[in-house]
Amino acid sequence: MYQRNYCFGGVGFSLSAPVPIGESDALRLFSGGEADAGYRITLRLSDAFPQPPEGLYVHTRRVRGWRAGPRDCRLLYYYRSAGEPEVPYCYVERSGMEVAVDWLPALSSGLHAQQILESVDLFRFLLEQGGVVLHASYILHWGRALLFSAPSGTGKSTQAALWARLRGAEIVNGDRALLRAREGCFQAHGICFSGTSGICGNRSAPLSALVVLGQAERSTCRRLGGLEAFRALLPQCAYRTWNPQDVAAATDTLSRLIGETPVLRLDCLPDESAVKVLEECL
Incomplete structure (x- = not known):
């Protein structure tokens, strides 16, 4: 497993993945650091994404979101042009401060840590911690x-x-x-x-x-x-x-x-x- 650790204003994020995780020069500045609270993000390569159920709390072309008991679930999509259908590439399932991410294997080459943080909704986690x-x-x-x-x-x-x-x-x-x-x-x-x-x-x-x-x-x-x-x-x-x-x-x-x-x-x-x-x- 490959590991990355980041800290933003005292909020920590631990990323692990079965493939190498690249990082930008900007993100590298935030490696490590002393955290008041920490989230653990585990990435897996899989295309076995669930079908969104009825009762979504968000439904856009790029995001479908729903809740399953204590778990928060989101399916992320991409599309190449306006006339093409959406294709799911990432499924995020979260329970508390534990986050599991299933990533489409075909898109795992050159995977960057910032992509993962954006996909799990970094700003939302910072809001939860008063930032x-x-x-x-x-x-x-x-x-x-x-x-x-x-x-x-x-x-x-x-x-x-x-x-x-x-x-x-x-x-x-x-x-x-x-x-x-x-x-x-x-x-x-x-x-x-x-x-x-x-x-x-x-x-x-x-x-x-x-x-x-x-x-x-x-x-x-x-x-x-x-x-x-x-x-x-x-x-x-x-x-x-x-x-x-x-x-x-x-x-x-x-x-x-x-x-x-x-x-x-x-x-x-x-x-x-x-x-x-x-x-x-x-």
Whole structure:
């Protein structure tokens, strides 16, 4: 058996498989680590997938999900083009923190650990352990984490780069951050997903502030109230909107996070004025 172990913000994942498991450079950064809780994922090569029963809790072209007693079951599909039928390639059966994965043998060549983690729904496990992945640029400044969150194209990467160039900040991740409480406070943690930025690091730090970005002709900054902050940040959180447990976990974690962390609204230009205005608010 081949073995891989990873840790994201104190949540551990142990992967075992009968074939070699490749890994990306980004994922390799998260090998090992000290975990508060751990999931065991065992992969087998098999095409003996069950037929989905009636009463699915999710039914899309790519996913069928159902429950069988205490077990959560999901069948994953792929298709080459819009006119072709779906083909099942992976069956995931989970009971507690034990996860069994049956993978189509024909697709096992070049299997990567990140494929497995995505197939078992990594973000869902992190939610269960009080962590939420936020669409944001994550920088470290004076030992604390500052996150810029907004829809794609608003300027997250630009603001992170300004702080790196003008204030000597370190960009940990250009697109995602895991937020999870450890050691008595919410912290930002690295994650192996970084979008098109290509910037990915494994660093953890207490949160200084969450910054919601907007574009404007003049740079201004203000603190958001609880409801306004919640409405701005929830769409940037990674969770399955069709899964009631995910929705409850994401909203609960975000509510606690907002209660403990300043959330600022920065409407700004892509220049040093944005940095100066934000500094005055911090």
